[in-house]
């Protein structure tokens with residue numbers, strides 16, 4: 001029997017699959033098929049998810065393990081902030097360590113175990129990096145700039161200013177008011193830039209943000225390879241950096257920033273050291289279910305004989321978010 005976990009960070013939901021525990025790990029083709037099937041609410045289990053986080057042996061020295069991120073559409077992402085917190089919690093228990101490195105597509109990233117966010121709400125803090133503004137890292141084209149920092153881009157949406165940052169997965173960020181954030185603009189821009197378009201050939205995660213006060217944001221994200229999510233960890237991290245750069249009177253480096261999202265709340269701390277930016281992302285790492293499945297069924301994507309056990313952690317998370325302030329009409333989908 002093998003074990004899967006259904007997890008979430010700010011209700012950005014994933015299945016964790018530890019390939020190192022299997023006698024025959026899933027091939028890349030099998031992993032893509034498995035992800036598409038299990039995360040789809042109709043063909044999958046537990047109402048599906050936004051992606052699968054696969055754990056492998058590390059490819060870089062010093063890391064405890066490698067995390068790969070497969071979006072629900074089968075595409076692979078270079079990073080996932082909410083997912084990394086849950087993988088860090090899993091590895092922390094498995095290897096009995098609270099401070100270690102996780103190998104991701106572009107870098108080993110530091111993770112550490114902080115205090116619980118609230119009663120029964122376990123948390124992890126993770127490094128988000130490397131950061132780049134370069135056109136080739138995103139990539140983007142045909143926009144007339146080498147970097148996009150607080151620029152009007154009427155080709156994408158008239159009247160909005162945009163910032164584009166790779167952390168290292170690609171993000172496009174815009175600050176706006178509550179009416180705009182609640183409108184259909186995000187869906188329109190997100191769908192356009194994640195379909196065939198002349199500007200972001202690999203697609204881009206689109207984050208719309210409302211400034212709520214000093215070091216306080218609300219962020220809503222349309223994710224590449226997924227669509228609307230309750231929260232995007234790398235998106236909230238990239239948006240925090242854009243906040244400090246473009247609104248220095250409200251967003252401060254080296255201070256804790258509260259970032260609310262439709263699925264809950266995280267904290268970010270934006271650092272600028274030795275001409276390099278990096279962000280610390282701190283938030284819940286909630287395990288909702290443990291799933292037992294035979295290895296043969298895993299390879300065949302057959303979920304008819306699985307055994308699911310709830311961890312009972314979700315009620316504590318729901319208590320935590322019930323006590324958060326309510327800023328708009330957007331709630332977890």
Ligand SMILES: N[C@@H](CCC[C@H](N)C(=O)O)C(=O)O
Pocket residue numbers: 012069071076077078079080081082083169170205223224225226229231232233234235
């Ligand atoms: N939800 C994630 C980001 C997942 C990857 C993204 N869809 C992409 O393709 O870049 C997060 O929490 O960062």
